[in-house]
Amino acid sequence: MSHLKLAVRYLQSLDMETVALLPTVIGIQFATELTVEEQETLGNFLIDIGDALFTTSSLISIKDAEKKENTQSEQTNTSQSEHIDQEKMKQQINDLQMQNQQMIHTMQELQKALKTILSDQKK
Secondary structure (H helix, E strand, O other): OOHHHHHHHHHHHOOHHHHHHHHHHHHHHHHHHOOHHHHHHHHHHHHHHHHHHHHHHHHHHHHHHHHHHHHHHHHHHHHHHHHHHHHHHHHHHHHHHHHHHHHHHHHHHHHHHHHHHHHHHHO
16 A cells, blocks of 8 residues: 555544644644745645645546436436336237237127028028
8 A cells, every 4th residue: 555545544544633733733843844935835736736636536526426326317217118118018918908808709709600600501
């Protein structure tokens, strides 16, 4: 693991008060060792690093949120599509059942007609 990751893990393990005071203590220590110009240079450099980290982490968070939203939207669309497909299948089943009933009725009518024809032939 890199030294940078170890430092971040250490900072994450600290309590809130220590994390709040640590930058002030470090800043005062640097100020005692650096000239005003050096302090400005280092301070601006650290601010720029902070801005870059904040910007990249924000963009990553936005992309992650978009991915999550897209995934949820796709799941919703899939669920809606499945529901529509189920409704279509139910309608097809109903249509087939009606056709079946019509065919049964037609067969019964044909049987009656055939019986009538056969009984007329016997006379």
